[in-house]
Amino acid sequence: xxxxxTNVLTxxxxxxxxxxxxxxxxxxxxxxxLESPCLLNRIVLCELVWVLETAYGYSxxxxxxxLEKIFRTxxxxxxxADAAWSALRAYRITGVDFADCLLGKINRSLGCxxxxxxxxxxxxxxxxxxx
Numbered sequence: 001x002x003x004x005x006t007n008v009l010t011x012x013x014x015x016x017x018x019x020x021x022x023x024x025x026x027x028x029x030x031x032x033x034l035e036s037p038c039l040l041n042r043i044v045l046c047e048l049v050w051v052l053e054t055a056y057g058y059s060x061x062x063x064x065x066x067l068e069k070i071f072r073t074x075x076x077x078x079x080x081a082d083a084a085w086s087a088l089r090a091y092r093i094t095g096v097d098f099a100d101c102l103l104g105k106i107n108r109s110l111g112c113x114x115x116x117x118x119x120x121x122x123x124x125x126x127x128x129x130x131x
Contacts, residue, residue: 001077003039006047011050012065013066014056032075041079042106046099049091051067064092083109096121104128 011017012024034037045067052058052066055119067088070076080085087102094101100119107115114129115122124131 001036001039003041004028004032004044004076006044006051009040009048010046011052014052028075037075037077037079039079041107043085045078045084046102049098061092063098064088067098069093077131080106080109090125094121094124096125100128101125 007020008024008027011020012028015021028038032096049067052063053060053062058066067084070082071078071085083102083105085086088100088103090096090101090105091098100117100122104115106124108127112127115127117123117128117130118131119128120130122128
């Protein structure tokens, strides 16, 4: 199995650097297959959302659609697909950052009754408690 770094995935999705897009596309098409999918771990998903929001200015709706398409792609595996899907649903309907949505879901799945935070938006989720 091979993993993808955020910069390769971003270039593959955005295509703003022709050379890097070409190399990323070639790699994804040849190495990320249904028989041998590539791993997109939690950090990559969080970084991807952050980059798409801050560097490219994409809206939450567009980013949600991008994540959903990625999650439905059989050529990719995810570190915790159930938590990622659940975080995507929360990200779509709340003003909470994707990373916080994912953090709350993962911590809950690992047995945390709550995750303590100073972040008011994250604190609005059931998995968090404002400190």
